[in-house]
Amino acid sequence: xxxxxxxxxxxxxxxxxxxxxxxxxxxxxxxxxxxxxxxxxxxxxxxxxxxxxxxxxxxxxxxxxxxxxxxxxxxxxxxxxxxxxxxxxxxxxxxxxxxxxxxxxxxxxxxxxxxxxxxxxxxxxxxxxxxxxxxxxxxxxxxxxxxxxxxxxxxxxxxxxxxxxxxxxxxxxxxxxxxxxxxxxxxxxxxxxxxxxxxxxxxxxxxxxxxxxxxxxxxxxxxxxxxxxxxxxxxxxxxxxxxxxxxxxxxxxxxxxxxxxxxxxxxxxxxxxxxxxxxxxxxxxxxxxxxxxxxxxxxxxxxxxxxxxxxxxxxxxxxxxxxxxxxxxxxxxxxxxxxxxxxxxxxxxxxxxxxxxxxxxxxxxxxxxxxxxxxxxxxxxxxxxxxxxxxxxxxx
Amino acid sequence: xxxxxxxxxxxxxxxxxxxxxxxxxxxxxxxxxxxxxxxxxxxxxxxxxxxxxxxxxxxxxxxxxxxxxxxxxxxxxxxxxxxxxxxxxxxxxxxxxxxxxxxxxxxxxxxxxxxxxxxxxxxxxxxxxxxxxxxxxxxxxxxxxxxxxxxxxxxxxxxxxxxxxxxxxxxxxxxxxxxxxxxxxxxxxxxxxxxxxxxxxxxxxxxxxxxxxxxxxxxxxxxxxxxxxxxxxxxxxxxxxxxxxxxxxxxxxxxxxxxxxxxxxxxxxxxxxxxxxxxxxxxxxxxxxxxxxxxxxxxxxxxxxxxxxxxxxxxxxxxxxxxxxxxxxxxxxxxxxxxxxxxxxxxxxxxxxxxxxxxxxxxxxxxxxxxxxxxxxxxxxxxxxxxxxxxxxxxx
Numbered sequence: 001x002x003x004x005x006x007x008x009x010x011x012x013x014x015x016x017x018x019x020x021x022x023x024x025x026x027x028x029x030x031x032x033x034x035x036x037x038x039x040x041x042x043x044x045x046x047x048x049x050x051x052x053x054x055x056x057x058x059x060x061x062x063x064x065x066x067x068x069x070x071x072x073x074x075x076x077x078x079x080x081x082x083x084x085x086x087x088x089x090x091x092x093x094x095x096x097x098x099x100x101x102x103x104x105x106x107x108x109x110x111x112x113x114x115x116x117x118x119x120x121x122x123x124x125x126x127x128x129x130x131x132x133x134x135x136x137x138x139x140x141x142x143x144x145x146x147x148x149x150x151x152x153x154x155x156x157x158x159x160x161x162x163x164x165x166x167x168x169x170x171x172x173x174x175x176x177x178x179x180x181x182x183x184x185x186x187x188x189x190x191x192x193x194x195x196x197x198x199x200x201x202x203x204x205x206x207x208x209x210x211x212x213x214x215x216x217x218x219x220x221x222x223x224x225x226x227x228x229x230x231x232x233x234x235x236x237x238x239x240x241x242x243x244x245x246x247x248x249x250x251x252x253x254x255x256x257x258x259x260x261x262x263x264x265x266x267x268x269x270x271x272x273x274x275x276x277x278x279x280x281x282x283x284x285x286x287x288x289x290x291x292x293x294x295x296x297x298x299x300x301x302x303x304x305x306x307x308x309x310x311x312x313x314x315x316x317x318x319x320x321x322x323x324x325x326x327x328x329x330x331x332x333x334x335x336x337x338x339x340x341x342x343x344x345x346x347x348x349x350x351x352x353x354x355x356x357x358x359x360x361x362x363x364x365x366x367x368x369x370x371x372x373x374x375x376x377x378x379x380x381x382x383x384x385x386x387x388x389x390x391x392x393x394x395x396x
Numbered sequence: 397x398x399x400x401x402x403x404x405x406x407x408x409x410x411x412x413x414x415x416x417x418x419x420x421x422x423x424x425x426x427x428x429x430x431x432x433x434x435x436x437x438x439x440x441x442x443x444x445x446x447x448x449x450x451x452x453x454x455x456x457x458x459x460x461x462x463x464x465x466x467x468x469x470x471x472x473x474x475x476x477x478x479x480x481x482x483x484x485x486x487x488x489x490x491x492x493x494x495x496x497x498x499x500x501x502x503x504x505x506x507x508x509x510x511x512x513x514x515x516x517x518x519x520x521x522x523x524x525x526x527x528x529x530x531x532x533x534x535x536x537x538x539x540x541x542x543x544x545x546x547x548x549x550x551x552x553x554x555x556x557x558x559x560x561x562x563x564x565x566x567x568x569x570x571x572x573x574x575x576x577x578x579x580x581x582x583x584x585x586x587x588x589x590x591x592x593x594x595x596x597x598x599x600x601x602x603x604x605x606x607x608x609x610x611x612x613x614x615x616x617x618x619x620x621x622x623x624x625x626x627x628x629x630x631x632x633x634x635x636x637x638x639x640x641x642x643x644x645x646x647x648x649x650x651x652x653x654x655x656x657x658x659x660x661x662x663x664x665x666x667x668x669x670x671x672x673x674x675x676x677x678x679x680x681x682x683x684x685x686x687x688x689x690x691x692x693x694x695x696x697x698x699x700x701x702x703x704x705x706x707x708x709x710x711x712x713x714x715x716x717x718x719x720x721x722x723x724x725x726x727x728x729x730x731x732x733x734x735x736x737x738x739x740x741x742x743x744x745x746x747x748x749x750x751x752x753x754x755x756x757x758x759x760x761x762x763x764x765x766x767x768x769x770x771x772x773x774x775x776x777x778x779x780x781x782x783x784x785x786x787x788x789x790x791x792x
Binding site: 118 | 446473475479510703709713743781784785790
């Protein structure tokens, strides 16, 4: 599970770059994405009740037509700052629109980083002028660097599939390391495809993909006020949205890209040493399977046990039993990797050293067989370590 | 907020003691409580779907009449062990009942500690014989020690109030340090009062008190499979349950005792250095106030910021905005101690050093004024430190 060497600018007609403008002390902190001929753009946003003015702006922009560009700063979330914050978001959109010959509402804005600290707007203003001097740059890697905050690495995914007679490509970049919670569109993510998909269908496809990827991943149960995922379609190749085979192939490709992006985010979770994948099988409904998977992935006692390579299946049972779902402990079986630790409601003799060896690998796969239905769900998370505490007690 | 020197055996007619029987390596691990003339006994249990057989037994016992005694072991939760676990619970109840001249269903059983490890039943069996050689011991302190697991201190609360013409006493002991979550009856707790309260009214009063105390406290969002709170009434002094003043006075006294017990639990949260008290004012409904208070108290990013003495009010906003409640960021104000950091939707200049000084004290009080209603709620939690990780990566 490594970041791709390909980036969103490997999609024809997608331009992007990233620079250092001065929000952060030295790293890249300003990116743009420009898709002049986009036929559609879909978006999903945080469900937090406290949102950045950029999210307010982007929601409006999404409703008013096809978004053609995004301007993104990292290092400062421009949130909790009253009218001045909203004014700065609007100015970022206006300036970008002017330089690209677009309307303000065709430009999305994202700001990610610390909340409540005034945005150094002059640095951003001159940065926008500088980065858009040439609006047709193909530096997706630079953009992927510039959107990061506490991330340790860039996060890019590229996949392609033959749909109909054409190679359909989807490329994405994302960021996020802390304040990552399930049940929402978390973090920032930007995707582009060369497919020709109308606005509503692209939105439906993105909603479905986010629901089984970002919404099933968690670092720390906290939810950013800036979370945004945008997906552009350049329209180069037709995908027949009325042809079930073609449409399902596109949805599958988008799901795969979003799942890879979400996994890159949780694997780089603050302080994490490994990815944890929890699969629930045999649930009465998908909703219940999802709730149990998320409960396990969110449990601090599960996360610390896995960090400690401790096959403490008691904590797995505890975490599975927390949500308000159907669950019959007498029918339950629990696996770490291929090893069963608990079967049909009773402890099983297991090879402790063999399971410790599985726990020491990355990723760790945990499976629950509920045996009370046929629905399934998978969630992704990471372990919880002293380093998470260190990073977050001294964030400033 | 210190543990009381008085214990449940300071209530006339309540007997208890604690010994080391051999579940743990050296500390006390077996306690009994015996209230031979109890007029009523109320109980509240975990809402986890995976429960210890002791919880199954106690729920049945509660329905079948007045519980007169409890036998409690720490160091082993006797959970996840199939039929052998259920058999051991039943044998513990039977043996205790035989020695006290009670029926099996008049004896509650609690087992707390590691899940999935077979109970060393012979040690418990000889321990029960030994501890009940004299069933009328007044060693509440010993019992309070014997119910502990990772706790660093005993947790006892005693309060009294003049209700009608009599001094009504309530004493309680509790345990718990990790796997402490809101929205359930968490941990173990045992209370006794000298009041004369019928079974149903005592149950109603306990439900209400738990709802605003244990159910509003959280160490780590995890929920034990053994959680149990029992409350006995000895019947010494009448409380007129039909007299509104007397009944409210009793309910208030019980609430105060339960809140103190819950605060003792979270203050001793695994690795915690301080208690955090979060109050939500001006919410549209109590339900929404509770949801926001619990979201803030549960947020790892809030907990680590407070551990780091960092007045990061952005994280407070983020955590308040997470639950699905009404919240208008433009009307919101946030206080740490008496200092306002965010007012009517905008950042406020504040004295950074003064607030760091407040954060360095124990407890830390955080208040949100929502200004969109008149409902209020308070929740209690603790900070999140490296020590929590250390304790829980190496629990065995």
